[in-house]
Amino acid sequence: MNDSVLHDLAALDGALYAAVAATDTPALDAGLRRLSHAANHSKINLSVAAALALVPGRCRRAGLLGAAAVGVASFSANLLGKQLVRRPRPDREAAQVHVDRHVPMPTSASFPSGHTASAFALATVVGAVLPVAAAxxxxxxxxxxxxxxxxxxxxxxxxxxxxxxxxSCGMAVLAVGRKVGAGRVG
Incomplete structure (x- = not known):
């Protein structure tokens, strides 16, 4: 990508961040703050995976593969992506993000979002194994x-x-899961 495209993408990213920060949403602030906190350390994702793994059949498979996908995504985002890119966190004071929205500012790099990577890994895998859970x-x-x-x-x-x-991590785990499952002798 050339420098002008990267510059434009960074400008767009900053403008979207500022727009969210400037939008007054007091009815949403507490719930989104709690959700963000509850997703720390993949607590939500691993809880869903564990609950599914307790149910025999396709649910168990979805839970086990989901937990594996969360692990792969978390590793990829937090130990590879953040270390390679090292993007600084946003300056929420400069953007005037309302204090009622604040969660503790992580000390890790900003790119990519590990919370999001883990959540999408789980959704991808579980949704593929149990389509009713996809939405x-x-x-x-x-x-x-x-x-x-x-x-x-x-x-x-x-x-x-x-x-x-x-x-992507979810799709990779599904592909490996299919190969491992196909190699089993009944």
């Missing part, structure tokens, strides 16, 4: 991603990258 988990993943921008700890581009990374 609710997809909506949850989108809400987790948006909550990270709403609370001021990520730029929208970090969340988009996290969603793409998480979905």
């Amino acid at each position: 609710p988990l997809g909506l949850l993943a989108c809400a987790v991603g948006y909550s990270r921008v709403h609370t001021g700890v990520h730029y929208p581009g970090d969340v988009v990258a996290g969603a793409l990374l998480g979905s």
Whole structure:
């Protein structure tokens, strides 16, 4: 990508972040702050995966593959992506993100969003194995991603990258799961 395209994308990312920060949403602030906090350390994702893994059949498979996808996405986002890109976190004070939205500002790099990557990895895998869960988990993943921008700890581009990374990790885990499942002797 040439420098002018990267500059324009960064400008768009900053403008979207500022627009979210400037939009008054007092009815949403507390709920999105709680959701963002609840998604720390993949607590929501791993809880869903564990609950599914307790149910025999396709639910168990969805839960086990979902947990694996969350692990792969978390590793990819937090130990690879953030270390390679090292994008600074947004300055939410300069953007005047309302204090009622604040969650603790992480000390890690901003790009990509690990919360979003993990949520999309789970949604991708579980949705493929249990199609009835695709829409609710997809909506949850989108809400987790948006909550990270709403609370001021990520730029929208970090969340988009996290969603793409998480979905890709989920697809990779599904592909490996199919190969491992096909190699089993009945």
